[in-house]
Amino acid sequence: MTNKELANLIFPNITKTVEDYEKMYPTRDLKEGAVVTRYAPSPTGFVHIGNLLQAVMARKVATQTEGVFFLRIEDTDQERLVENGITNIIRDLNNFNITFDEGMLNETDEKGNYGPYIQSKRKEIYQTFAKELIEKGLAYPCFYTKEELEEIREVQEASKERIGCYGKYAKYRDLPNEMIAEKIENGESYIIRLKSPGNFDKKVIINDLIRGKIEIPENDLDIVIIKKDGLPTYHFAHLVDDHLMKTTHVIRGDEWVSSLPIHVQLFEVFGFKAPKYAHLSPLMKMDGDKKRKISKRKDPEAAVNFYHEVGIPEEAVLLYLMTVANSNFEAWLDANPNGSIDDFNFDFKKVSASGALFDLEKMRNISKNFISRLKAIDVYDRTLTYAKEFDTEFASILEKYKEYSISIFNIEREQKKPRKDYATFKDVKGEVWYMYDEYFTGELNYEYGKINEKEEIQKILSTYFNKYYDVNDDKDTWFNKIKELSSELGYCPDMKEYKVNPDAYKGNVADISTVIRVAVTTKSQTPDLYEILRLLGVDRIKNRISKI
Numbered sequence: 001m002t003n004k005e006l007a008n009l010i011f012p013n014i015t016k017t018v019e020d021y022e023k024m025y026p027t028r029d030l031k032e033g034a035v036v037t038r039y040a041p042s043p044t045g046f047v048h049i050g051n052l053l054q055a056v057m058a059r060k061v062a063t064q065t066e067g068v069f070f071l072r073i074e075d076t077d078q079e080r081l082v083e084n085g086i087t088n089i090i091r092d093l094n095n096f097n098i099t100f101d102e103g104m105l106n107e108t109d110e111k112g113n114y115g116p117y118i119q120s121k122r123k124e125i126y127q128t129f130a131k132e133l134i135e136k137g138l139a140y141p142c143f144y145t146k147e148e149l150e151e152i153r154e155v156q157e158a159s160k161e162r163i164g165c166y167g168k169y170a171k172y173r174d175l176p177n178e179m180i181a182e183k184i185e186n187g188e189s190y191i192i193r194l195k196s197p198g199n200f201d202k203k204v205i206i207n208d209l210i211r212g213k214i215e216i217p218e219n220d221l222d223i224v225i226i227k228k229d230g231l232p233t234y235h236f237a238h239l240v241d242d243h244l245m246k247t248t249h250v251i252r253g254d255e256w257v258s259s260l261p262i263h264v265q266l267f268e269v270f271g272f273k274a275p276k277y278a279h280l281s282p283l284m285k286m287d288g289d290k291k292r293k294i295s296k297r298k299d300p301e302a303a304v305n306f307y308h309e310v311g312i313p314e315e316a317v318l319l320y321l322m323t324v325a326n327s328n329f330e331a332w333l334d335a336n337p338n339g340s341i342d343d344f345n346f347d348f349k350k351v352s353a354s355g356a357l358f359d360l361e362k363m364r365n366i367s368k369n370f371i372s373r374l375k376a377i378d379v380y381d382r383t384l385t386y387a388k389e390f391d392t393e394f395a396s397i398l399e400k401y402k403e404y405s406i407s408i409f410n411i412e413r414e415q416k417k418p419r420k421d422y423a424t425f426k427d428v429k430g431e432v433w434y435m436y437d438e439y440f441t442g443e444l445n446y447e448y449g450k451i452n453e454k455e456e457i458q459k460i461l462s463t464y465f466n467k468y469y470d471v472n473d474d475k476d477t478w479f480n481k482i483k484e485l486s487s488e489l490g491y492c493p494d495m496k497e498y499k500v501n502p503d504a505y506k507g508n509v510a511d512i513s514t515v516i517r518v519a520v521t522t523k524s525q526t527p528d529l530y531e532i533l534r535l536l537g538v539d540r541i542k543n544r545i546s547k548i
Contacts, residue, residue, distance in 0.1 A: 045296070
């Protein structure tokens with residue numbers, strides 16, 4: 001029996017050839033140097049922050065070279081799939097404005113000319129490539145049972161040999177075609193293995209875009225390429241898909257470094273040009289005094305929907321991830337505080353080969369800076385959107401007092417150094433609640449400082465609001481009246497004078513301001529008091545100080 005006859009016995013319904021698919025997937029019409037890359041997740045759960053980092057890098061390098069960034073769903077491990085897995089992936093990425101030039105749009109629809117973009121729909125394509133390998137004597141059926149493979153593993157472990165199917169352990173590698181055909185016709189279960197041409201004693205050299213020169217032993221394992229269900233393994237699907245889709249760059253986690261000899265060998269077996277590889281180290285986290293990988297199981301911030309739930313704007317997350325991706329991005333951002341990631345030139349040479357330490361506080365600081373530069377109307381809109389999903393009561397208040405709320409968010413905003421009160425949209429309510437009567441009720445915790453005698457507080461408030469306060473005053477007039485009030489009640493109106501002779505006064509003008517501030521907000525630290533008083537208005541202020 002010839003190899004071709006054996007291939008037809010194994011794949012009787014495969015009528016196309018590899019050459020047919022080469023014609024169906026022509027070379028892309030792109031300018032020289034354009035990068036074609038992909039995000040290729042398995043629909044088995046939520047998107048991990050490390051995966052988002054890979055997607056950010058892949059999209060950036062594609063867009064800055066006028067290339068193509070596509071979404072391919074790798075669902076060949078059917079047992080691990082979750083319901084609506086594709087939808088969840090696309091939703092999580094959409095939350096960060098990660099868009100694709102090609103690929104899946106939802107569970108069923110796609111765009112682009114190089115699909116299907118979901119691997120389970122490409123079964124015949126993989127089998128066509130496997131069939132050609134069998135015809136050339138470069139692949140073979142393997143009939144090992146699960147129990148036999150376990151026995152081989154135990155023997156290899158006991159003798160401290162490499163684990164896998166190679167050498168004397170590749171029992172079916174050179175079985176005559178007639179015997180193979182007999183087993184198949186008898187209904188014996190089998191998978192398809194590559195007949196590896198590699199020599200473990202030789203080295204293969206690969207130039208990784210992040211790690212540089214990698215020297216590693218050639219692959220001599222007869223790896224599985226087609227499983228019992230007819231679907232490919234990751235290794236074989238990677239070869240077929242990235243070749244046909246004309247992928248030029250593969251950005252992935254460093255757990256795949258050990259598989260490089262397999263992947264390079266597969267491309268060589270077919271005579272295809274392999275893509276360039278960039279292996280990214282995992283994000284790390286301090287756990288006590290030790291570093292460990294950020295974990296889906298232990299760390300809520302590992303899931304990208306965490307940032308949506310706490311209200312960190314997607315732009316801030318992406319800005320932070322770019323600081324992780326390129327070591328020079330942070331300096332660039334400092335020099336270009338209003339710049340966009342689109343304006344920055346990503347460089348693989350600036351990616352750290354060691355695992356970056358994930359810093360949530362640093363991300364929050366970047367978020368503070370980002371939110372501080374937003375217009376008040378944008379803060380309002382984004383806070384309302386967040387509140388509608390996570391705090392409907394606050395959302396209804398924001399909608400009820402739209403213009404008032406926008407004015408609150410505009411306090412100390414449109415200036416050279418705007419305030420940075422909010423790291424997340426979840427923080428907003430906790431920073432502005434006192435501006436709304438709906439929350440300024442019941443038992444309130446006043447943060448009085450130096451002046452805390454009730455009679456003195458009431459005297460300061462009654463004197464100020466009955467004698468000095470005028471809602472129409474400009475800011476300079478308002479502050480001068482605070483100074484006049486201070487002098488009248490025995491407090492120093494000038495801070496420099498107070499520092500020179502503190503014992504001559506009951507306190508200073510700042511202490512007077514604090515009493516007024518706390519009386520109308522309960523807090524000793526707030527944005528501009530003049531603006532707060534102006535927005536609250538006389539009636540609301542009188543109602544509040546009556547509670548003292």
